[in-house]
Amino acid sequence: VSKARNNHIGDQFDIGCYDCGGLCGFFYHDIFPNLMTFQFGGNLPWWEGDTITVKCPDMDNQVTVKLERTERSR
Secondary structure, three states, X not given: OOHHHOOOOOOOOOOEOOEOOXXXXXXXXXXXXXXXXXXXXXXXXXXXXXXXXXXXXXXXXXXXXXXXXXXXXX
């Protein structure tokens, strides 16, 4: 999550294929294929349920985000 956002553990925000939710470009680019599959109802064999966890590719700023599919995005 962008350092400029000043996010904290437990913060929630909307994200989708048309809204990066304030993520830095590198993080958003890295998770976009999973996000698109997730948002439009797809699944991958290693996903369970309506939640996936993604990690920032920046090793110096290991941000982890849990994406949760909601009724609105199904």
